[in-house]
Amino acid sequence: MGQSKKLLAGVIRNDRQMADARTIRYYDSSPHERAAQDQRPVEAQPPIGELRLDPLVNEWVAMAAHRQSRIFLPPKELCPLCPTTGDLLTEIPESDYEVVVFDNRSPSLRAPIGDWALPDQVGPDTDTGTAAGKCEVICFTAEHGNSFKDLSEQRVRVLLEAWIDRTEELSKESYIQHIAPFENRGEEIGVTISHPHGQIYAYSYLPPRVEKMLAAATTYKKQTNKILFDEVVAREIKDKVRIVAQNDRWIAFVPFAARYPFEIHVAPRNPVADLTGLTEQDRAAYAPIALEVMKRLDGVFGVEMAYIAAWHQAPVRVGRDVLRLHWQITSVRRAPGKLKYLAGSESAMGAFIMDVQPEQSAAQLREVIL
Numbered sequence: 001m002g003q004s005k006k007l008l009a010g011v012i013r014n015d016r017q018m019a020d021a022r023t024i025r026y027y028d029s030s031p032h033e034r035a036a037q038d039q040r041p042v043e044a045q046p047p048i049g050e051l052r053l054d055p056l057v058n059e060w061v062a063m064a065a066h067r068q069s070r071i072f073l074p075p076k077e078l079c080p081l082c083p084t085t086g087d088l089l090t091e092i093p094e095s096d097y098e099v100v101v102f103d104n105r106s107p108s109l110r111a112p113i114g115d116w117a118l119p120d121q122v123g124p125d126t127d128t129g130t131a132a133g134k135c136e137v138i139c140f141t142a143e144h145g146n147s148f149k150d151l152s153e154q155r156v157r158v159l160l161e162a163w164i165d166r167t168e169e170l171s172k173e174s175y176i177q178h179i180a181p182f183e184n185r186g187e188e189i190g191v192t193i194s195h196p197h198g199q200i201y202a203y204s205y206l207p208p209r210v211e212k213m214l215a216a217a218t219t220y221k222k223q224t225n226k227i228l229f230d231e232v233v234a235r236e237i238k239d240k241v242r243i244v245a246q247n248d249r250w251i252a253f254v255p256f257a258a259r260y261p262f263e264i265h266v267a268p269r270n271p272v273a274d275l276t277g278l279t280e281q282d283r284a285a286y287a288p289i290a291l292e293v294m295k296r297l298d299g300v301f302g303v304e305m306a307y308i309a310a311w312h313q314a315p316v317r318v319g320r321d322v323l324r325l326h327w328q329i330t331s332v333r334r335a336p337g338k339l340k341y342l343a344g345s346e347s348a349m350g351a352f353i354m355d356v357q358p359e360q361s362a363a364q365l366r367e368v369i370l
C-alpha cells in the first residue's frame, strides 16, 4: 500500500507507484481508497538530459532531445490524462480522480544520481552538467473538456493544497533551487494535450527571469531598505486604474509595464515568500479571485484565451527575504483572431513593445459581465 498524508482543508494525499516506478499522488477532498494498479507494460525511462551553458548570457539551457517523440494533441479517446476506463489505460490508473500529481513521463529535468553540483561557469570552457531537477504533471480534473475556470471553488482549494504540498516536499531536495508551478492553455502557445492540467518544474539552478528579479529586488532593498514587490502592490492599490479584481486577502492587477496584451498579476495582500507561507485565510480566499480572473480573461472576447499562468516564488535557498509569491497570467491574444507574436525586438533583443495600454486592458477585463 502507498502512503497517506493529511493536508489542510481536509485534503488527503495518497501515494501509489506506477508500473514504471514513478509516483502518482492523489489529492482528494474526502477519504477515497486509491488502490487501482497501473496495468500498463513497463517502458524504459529516458536517460537524464544535459545542461549546457550559453556563455554569451550566462544562462543554462536544458537539452532534452528525447522529448521530440512525446505525444502531441491526442484525440480525447486517447488522452493520457483522463482516468483509466475499459481498455484505455492512462497515466491515472483510477476510474475517477480529483487532483493528481505524477512524475512526467518525458521529463526535461530529473533527479540526479549521487552528489550533484552545477559546473563552475568559465565561459565556453564550462563543463556540461546533468539536467538535474524534477518535472511533474498536475491534473486539475478528470473532466477532459473543462478549463481551470470551470472548476469548483472546492476543487481550486484542493489544487492549491497540492501546489503547496509539492513546493514543501520538493524544497527538501538538496539539488533543487527553484520551484515553478505553471499552466499553459491553448494550442496557440504550444499545449500538446488539451486536458486541464499544469506542470511543476523544480530547477537545480535559478531560471534567468528569477535571477533578474532577484538582482532587481536585492538592489532595491540596498538602496531603499524596502521590498520591491510590496512597493509595486502598494502603487497598484494607490493608482486603482489597473486593478482587475480583489478581495480581502488578494489583489489582481494588470502590471504598470505589462508586456502582453492581457497580463494579470495576482498577489496576496499579506506578502509571503512562497506558497507554503500562505495562511488559512489566504488559502480560503484564493479560489474566488482565481476563478474570477480566469472568467474575466475568457470573457473579454468571448473566446477561450490562450494563456500561461505561472506561480513566481522566492527560490528555495536564496532571496527569501526580498522576493514575494505571486501568480502571473499572460495571454498572447490582443484581439479576436489576432495574436501577439514574439518577433524581432522581443525574441532577438528581449525588448518588449506593447500596443495595448495596460490601463485599457484592465478596463476591458473589469467590464466583463460575469
Ligand SMILES: [Zn+2]
Pocket (backbone or CB within 6 Å): 076, 079, 080, 081, 082, 143, 144, 195
Ligand atoms: Zn483527457
